[in-house]
Amino acid sequence: MYKLLSHNDLDGVSCGILAKLAFGKDVAVRYNSISGLNYEVEWFLENDSPKTSLIITDLSVNEENEKKLEEFHQAGGKVQLLDHHKTALHFNEYEWAEVIVEDEESKLTSATSLFYGYLQKYERIEPSEAISEFVELVRQYDTWEWEKNENEEARRLNALFFLLSIDEFEEKMIHRLQTNEHFFFDEFEEKLLDMEETKAERYIRCKRRELVQIKVNELFAGVVYAESYHSELGNELGKDNPHLDYIAIINIGGKRMGFRTIHDHVDVSEVAGRYGGGGHAKASGCQLTEEAYKHFVTDTFHLPSLKEDAKRNRYNMKEAPFGTLYENRSGDTFLLYPAGEDKWLIKHKQHVLKETFSSFQEGERFLKRTYEAALAKDDLFVRYLQQLINDQTSE
Ligand SMILES: [Mn+2]
Numbered sequence: 001m002y003k004l005l006s007h008n009d010l011d012g013v014s015c016g017i018l019a020k021l022a023f024g025k026d027v028a029v030r031y032n033s034i035s036g037l038n039y040e041v042e043w044f045l046e047n048d049s050p051k052t053s054l055i056i057t058d059l060s061v062n063e064e065n066e067k068k069l070e071e072f073h074q075a076g077g078k079v080q081l082l083d084h085h086k087t088a089l090h091f092n093e094y095e096w097a098e099v100i101v102e103d104e105e106s107k108l109t110s111a112t113s114l115f116y117g118y119l120q121k122y123e124r125i126e127p128s129e130a131i132s133e134f135v136e137l138v139r140q141y142d143t144w145e146w147e148k149n150e151n152e153e154a155r156r157l158n159a160l161f162f163l164l165s166i167d168e169f170e171e172k173m174i175h176r177l178q179t180n181e182h183f184f185f186d187e188f189e190e191k192l193l194d195m196e197e198t199k200a201e202r203y204i205r206c207k208r209r210e211l212v213q214i215k216v217n218e219l220f221a222g223v224v225y226a227e228s229y230h231s232e233l234g235n236e237l238g239k240d241n242p243h244l245d246y247i248a249i250i251n252i253g254g255k256r257m258g259f260r261t262i263h264d265h266v267d268v269s270e271v272a273g274r275y276g277g278g279g280h281a282k283a284s285g286c287q288l289t290e291e292a293y294k295h296f297v298t299d300t301f302h303l304p305s306l307k308e309d310a311k312r313n314r315y316n317m318k319e320a321p322f323g324t325l326y327e328n329r330s331g332d333t334f335l336l337y338p339a340g341e342d343k344w345l346i347k348h349k350q351h352v353l354k355e356t357f358s359s360f361q362e363g364e365r366f367l368k369r370t371y372e373a374a375l376a377k378d379d380l381f382v383r384y385l386q387q388l389i390n391d392q393t394s395e
Helices: 010-026 037-047 063-074 086-093 111-121 129-143 152-163 166-179 187-208 230-240 268-273 290-298 360-371 378-394
Strands: 002-007 027-032 053-057 079-083 097-099 212-216 219-225 246-251 256-260 283-287 324-327 333-338 344-348
Touching (some): 002 010, 010 027, 010 053, 010 111, 010 129, 010 152, 027 037, 037 063, 053 111, 063 079, 079 086, 079 111, 129 166, 152 187, 219 230, 230 246, 246 290, 256 268, 268 283, 324 378, 333 360, 344 360
Parallel strands (some): 002 027, 053 079, 079 097, 219 246
Antiparallel strands (some): 324 333, 333 344
């Protein structure tokens, strides 16, 4: 017998799907949250038959279970942990663990791609086009490579995963992978996914207006409350606000929070690590601990939401040669303008700020981080210009 303990997200559940394709009725699969895994491991060690082989995918255990599993292994028990999270790399010191973040071709891995490789290596699964395609979609989704590759199918696979119950998803996928040459979505699923997309877009549009900005531990965070569409939301808000180091998404009901970044200079697994959580450089999460609650809820609740950049401007445009006008919540204006080669300055009221910038982007980043200013609407820009002309003629 086999027992698979895996994560309850798309990557984790896809490991369960592969396990069932490989072992059929000889495997018992349990999906867990990050914190739930340790109870399952303890239960396994205390109650399961010592002959059962334990496989753990997409998650890693706490220190206590790490020791217990090593003892179990030393006593002849069969255990294999497969993970791809950077925070689990130290497990590689054990014979029973394999943690690989990037493969030999420096391709980012997912638990499903690692497990598929593992099952093939031990000839436990008959590889097929359909399975390989499915595994690659999961890998691209889990590593966010789908975004760069514009792989909509990968994104839609994850959306479908959330629309169905885990049992339904498992059953459908197992059947599809067993009976088809290629992976595909059926007509009903396509329709469902289209409707879901419209709904997600509306949700994100609404959340855009609720984002607040705060500096925590030297990094600028955008904080938003949300119960669903975390990945998409984190990504969209991140792209809208490149001046923010990361986006923190708070799920009050779930007493959890997630972190997302679009930047290579920020590692949000470190941010989550400060609050006892973990994950990837680009996406991570933690429990809403007392400290996390203070930093991201208590300290932000009273803040007004960030002003959004004006959208349909024709005159006040970014990087315009005359300059670009910004405005903050208190109505203060800032003109960001070029002053020679690779030099940008900011005029605030009658004064030029002492800071100089080597690019427009750098100047804008400063304005947004320091003053929470946003691109002003055309009508304000026109009034600003009129005022300027009036001032000049009256001199
Ligand atoms: Mn994963």
